[in-house]
Amino acid sequence: MATLTDYKGQVPAWCPGCGDFGILNALKATLVEMNIEPHEVVLVSGIGQAAKLPHYAKGNTFNGLHGRALPPATGIKLVNHNLHVIVTTGDGDCYGEGGNHLMHAIRRNVNIKVFVHDNQIYGLTKGQASPTTLEGTLSKTQPFGVHANPFNPIAVAIALDCSFVARAYTAEPELLKSVMKEAINHKGFALVDILQPCVTFNKVNTYKWYQERCYHIDKAYNPYDRVEAFKLSLEPFTEKIALGVIYKHDKPAFEDYISIIKDTPLVKQPFQLEKMEKELLNFY
Amino acid sequence: MDYTILIGGEAGQGLQTIGGALSKLLSRAGYHVFSHQDYMSRVRGGHNLYQIRFADREITSPRSKADILVALDLKTIELHKGELTESGIIVYDADFIKKTFDSPEYLHVPFDKIAVESGGSKIMSNTAAVGAVLGMIGMELTVFEDIVRKAFRKKGQEVIDKNLATARAGHDFATRECRRCSFVVPKTANSGYMLINGADAIGLGALMSGCKFYCGYPMTPSTGILNYMGSKAIEYGVMVEQTEDEICAINMALGASFAGVRAMTGSAGGGFALMVEGLSLAGMVELPIVIAVMQRPGPATGLPTRTEQGDLLFTLYAGHGEFPRAVFAPGTPEQAFYLTNKAFDIAEKYQIPSFIIADQYLVDTEWTFVGFDTKKLLYNDYRLSGDALGKTGEYKRYAYSENGVSPLAVPGLSKHLVVVDSDEHDEEGHMIEDGETRNRMVEKRLFQKFPLIRNEISPPEYVGPPNPEIVVAGWGSTYGVIKEAVGILKDKYKIGMLHFSELYPFPGTEKFDFMSLLFEAKLTICVENNATGQFETLVKASTGYGFGVSIRKYDGRQFILDELIGELDGYANRL
Numbered sequence: 001m002a003t004l005t006d007y008k009g010q011v012p013a014w015c016p017g018c019g020d021f022g023i024l025n026a027l028k029a030t031l032v033e034m035n036i037e038p039h040e041v042v043l044v045s046g047i048g049q050a051a052k053l054p055h056y057a058k059g060n061t062f063n064g065l066h067g068r069a070l071p072p073a074t075g076i077k078l079v080n081h082n083l084h085v086i087v088t089t090g091d092g093d094c095y096g097e098g099g100n101h102l103m104h105a106i107r108r109n110v111n112i113k114v115f116v117h118d119n120q121i122y123g124l125t126k127g128q129a130s131p132t133t134l135e136g137t138l139s140k141t142q143p144f145g146v147h148a149n150p151f152n153p154i155a156v157a158i159a160l161d162c163s164f165v166a167r168a169y170t171a172e173p174e175l176l177k178s179v180m181k182e183a184i185n186h187k188g189f190a191l192v193d194i195l196q197p198c199v200t201f202n203k204v205n206t207y208k209w210y211q212e213r214c215y216h217i218d219k220a221y222n223p224y225d226r227v228e229a230f231k232l233s234l235e236p237f238t239e240k241i242a243l244g245v246i247y248k249h250d251k252p253a254f255e256d257y258i259s260i261i262k263d264t265p266l267v268k269q270p271f272q273l274e275k276m277e278k279e280l281l282n283f284y
Numbered sequence: 285m286d287y288t289i290l291i292g293g294e295a296g297q298g299l300q301t302i303g304g305a306l307s308k309l310l311s312r313a314g315y316h317v318f319s320h321q322d323y324m325s326r327v328r329g330g331h332n333l334y335q336i337r338f339a340d341r342e343i344t345s346p347r348s349k350a351d352i353l354v355a356l357d358l359k360t361i362e363l364h365k366g367e368l369t370e371s372g373i374i375v376y377d378a379d380f381i382k383k384t385f386d387s388p389e390y391l392h393v394p395f396d397k398i399a400v401e402s403g404g405s406k407i408m409s410n411t412a413a414v415g416a417v418l419g420m421i422g423m424e425l426t427v428f429e430d431i432v433r434k435a436f437r438k439k440g441q442e443v444i445d446k447n448l449a450t451a452r453a454g455h456d457f458a459t460r461e462c463r464r465c466s467f468v469v470p471k472t473a474n475s476g477y478m479l480i481n482g483a484d485a486i487g488l489g490a491l492m493s494g495c496k497f498y499c500g501y502p503m504t505p506s507t508g509i510l511n512y513m514g515s516k517a518i519e520y521g522v523m524v525e526q527t528e529d530e531i532c533a534i535n536m537a538l539g540a541s542f543a544g545v546r547a548m549t550g551s552a553g554g555g556f557a558l559m560v561e562g563l564s565l566a567g568m569v570e571l572p573i574v575i576a577v578m579q580r581p582g583p584a585t586g587l588p589t590r591t592e593q594g595d596l597l598f599t600l601y602a603g604h605g606e607f608p609r610a611v612f613a614p615g616t617p618e619q620a621f622y623l624t625n626k627a628f629d630i631a632e633k634y635q636i637p638s639f640i641i642a643d644q645y646l647v648d649t650e651w652t653f654v655g656f657d658t659k660k661l662l663y664n665d666y667r668l669s670g671d672a673l674g675k676t677g678e679y680k681r682y683a684y685s686e687n688g689v690s691p692l693a694v695p696g697l698s699k700h701l702v703v704v705d706s707d708e709h710d711e712e713g714h715m716i717e718d719g720e721t722r723n724r725m726v727e728k729r730l731f732q733k734f735p736l737i738r739n740e741i742s743p744p745e746y747v748g749p750p751n752p753e754i755v756v757a758g759w760g761s762t763y764g765v766i767k768e769a770v771g772i773l774k775d776k777y778k779i780g781m782l783h784f785s786e787l788y789p790f791p792g793t794e795k796f797d798f799m800s801l802l803f804e805a806k807l808t809i810c811v812e813n814n815a816t817g818q819f820e821t822l823v824k825a826s827t828g829y830g831f832g833v834s835i836r837k838y839d840g841r842q843f844i845l846d847e848l849i850g851e852l853d854g855y856a857n858r859l
Contacts, residue, residue: 010714037699038701039695039696039698039699039700039701040696042543042695042696044539047706052715054703055705055714055715058701059701060695060696060701060702060703061701061702061703061704061705061713062539062542062569062704063703063704063705063706063707063715064535064538064565064569064706065535065561065562065565065706068531068532068535068561068562068565070532071527071531071532071533071535071536071539072535072536072538072539072542073539074525074536074539075497075499075535075536075537075538075539075540075541075542075543075547076539076540076542076543076695078497078523078525078540079496079497079523079539079540079543079544079545080543080544080695080696082696083543083695083696100528100529100531100532101528101531101532103528104527104528104532258523259518260517260518260521260522260523261523266496266497266521266523266545267543267544267545267694267696267697269496269521271494271496271663273492273494273658273661273663275520276491276492276520276658277658279488279491279492279516280478280488280655280656280658283478283479283480283484284311284312284476284477284478284479
């Protein structure tokens with residue numbers, strides 16, 4: 001049985017009160033509750049405050065480059081699909097630098113879980129706007145203010161027919177855990193956008209700000225209805241924010257189409273040169 | 285006997301079919317074949333060439349003259365009639381190109397008409413052309429007939445019969461009408477050669493080295509490797525994925541490598557430029573990866589379908605930060621096969637990125653060989669897995685060790701955790717900031733490993749007399765043309781070739797004192813398919829040595845045998 005102690009990692013270097021703590025705790029608790037052991041998990045991350053999470057927990061870890069968490073996560077899953085591959089990333093890492101990979105990872109539908117710590121700001125580089133920063137925000141690097149439309153990850157994911165799309169909030173641990181659990185149990189690519197206040201650099205989107213706008217999706221809501229899900233994703237973010245599983249589409253994962261790994265993960269397949277000898281004959 | 289057949293026409297007219305069939309049947313009939321292609325960056329139209337040189341002795345380069353010019357369009361005649369040898373013949377279909385030439389060197393063969401009359405469709409006009417060429421050189425159809433039977437096996441006996449009849453009709457027509465054809469192609473006792481191009485040789489080498497994961501984004505001239513791996517994926521259990529871009533490609537391949545299989549990616553210089561950040565990641569996390577850099581003329585998009593050796597220094601220096609790498613530059617498809625194998629072995633043994641650098645010319649040229657010997661291939665599983673992994677007490681991904689190489693455990697196969705980090709890290713793989721750990725890690729992954737990697741590098745190949753007065757040096761794809769040129773000039777001068785196919789770490793002189801050859805020669809010439817002499821820069825930086833003369837070519841085309849002989853002769857004459 002996995003315990004919380006098994007998942008104890010290094011002491012986090014996040015600011016006191018940072019929304020990342022709630023996500024770290026929820027992830028550890030989720031894995032323990034699901035009785036998944038650290039060696040069965042690969043935590044994949046890029047760069048940013050969120051991307052440090054793997055060091056603050058325990059598991060096999062691939063802490064790669066900024067924006068580039070999804071490609072190695074895909075490679076890992078295709079080589080050993082017995083592993084739980086979980087990506088911990090941020091709004092800059094996943095929606096900015098890694099935007100192109102997100103789009104195509106959703107299209108591939110590899111069975112990996114992407115937990116985005118979305119604080120609507122750049123923390124590690126100290127306060128620049130991120131793709132989800134609200135319009136009009138001033139920063140040192142946006143002297144004229146942010147006038148690009150905030151990126152709507154939920155709407156984009158639904159538009160791409162992402163097989164699992166959810167939104168959670170760090171200060172609501174029970175909901176966060178249940179969404180994480182459902183994402184991990186889901187077969188296919190799962191995107192969970194997790195709102196988390198940056199107490200140091202984001203003075204607008206505070207705990208209070210989120211508290212006033214977040215609401216739980218009604219139990220009667222049908223996440224399989226793509227049009228309804230899309231409607232929900234277009235609700236004005238500055239007024240109301242739906243939490244819960246917003247869209248689901250049960251379909252085969254990318255791995256299901258890869259005949260060569262149907263029986264045995266690639267990593268466990270032996271290399272047999274003798275079977276390849278006949279390839280030489282094709283060149284005569 | 286040494287003939288060249290030049291086939292010219294628009295893209296989409298079937299040059300590949302005609303050229304491919306002729307190359308294959310000639311090599312199967314026991315002749316040495318050297319073929320290369322020259323094509324424009326378009327799917328239809330334009331002007332493309334397929335050149336096949338064949339002989340009864342080893343040949344390793346293209347010549348400037350053609351003995352038979354197969355003109356599928358008028359443009360081919362206009363552009364290339366001057367390249368005809370004295371006894372050469374231009375074969376063309378006057379009905380198709382709507383023009384008739386009366387000079388004796390022209391031979392009209394109605395490819396389309398023959399195809400319709402014997403095969404019932406114009407589709408078979410390429411078969412008629414192959415038949416005609418064989419008639420012109422006085423070769424029997426037997427070998428070609430076998431190829432036709434095999435190629436159309438799935439399409440049924442009727443299609444086979446029609447093609448055979450068309451080939452026969454083309455052959456008979458040319459035999460009857462080409463009174464000026466004086467080609468002598470003596471029968472050979474050889475049982476037939478292997479015919480392979482650079483791209484397939486790299487792909488085959490990867491497959492036979494245990495590569496289980498290949499991903500990439502299509503880009504000429506690297507696409508052939510991706511295609512080859514794709515064609516073998518299902519049969520041999522290789523995961524092949526076309527990625528959204530080259531940034532994804534290298535990062536995905538590194539993920540696969542982390543998860544425990546041999547992984548490879550490849551691109552041209554432009555795509556490799558996108559991979560550079562990921563290359564640096566490979567250096568930091570110490571994961572094995574093989575990267576194929578298939579050069580084409582730059583900068584930027586450059587000449588997409590042509591050739592250049594312009595990315596050597598880029599490949600040597602790419603990546604921010606300091607980390608070891610190995611760079612192999614095969615000179616022939618055969619070398620490409622074995623060096624790809626060596627690249628995989630070195631990459632995993634030392635947990636580093638290793639490169640195969642070649643170019644459009646090598647990728648697309650087909651050569652004949654007696655055969656490849658799979659017994660010469662290395663396969664050592666350097667991973668920590670199975671029982672050994674289970675028995676390991678404590679596991680640290682970056683444990684300090686005597687030679688700087690830490691155990692490479694496969695994640696998920698035991699309770700041990702494998703942690704890699706692009707940040708500077710401690711032995712466990714967790715990020716650190718302190719200078720002391722930083723120093724030890726730099727020592728481990730760079731200083732400890734580098735001399736060991738250098739020891740693995742083979743010295744250059746020297747072909748020539750013991751004490752040459754003239755040494756002609758080169759690297760990579762210029763092997764064949766330099767070797768053949770020097771071979772021809774050896775009757776006139778004391779001249780030898782020094783060819784480098786293992787470039788970095790730059791070979792030492794312990795195994796072979798090649799530097800003495802250079803120092804003692806009266807004239808040293810470095811031949812490169814680029815503008816700035818990038819290999820000369822590498823030699824200078826590594827040894828301090830400067831070549832006497834540089835021969836460089838940067839028009840996007842490879843060196844041609846006759847031209848190189850002329851240039852070398854010019855310098856040698858002045859001695």
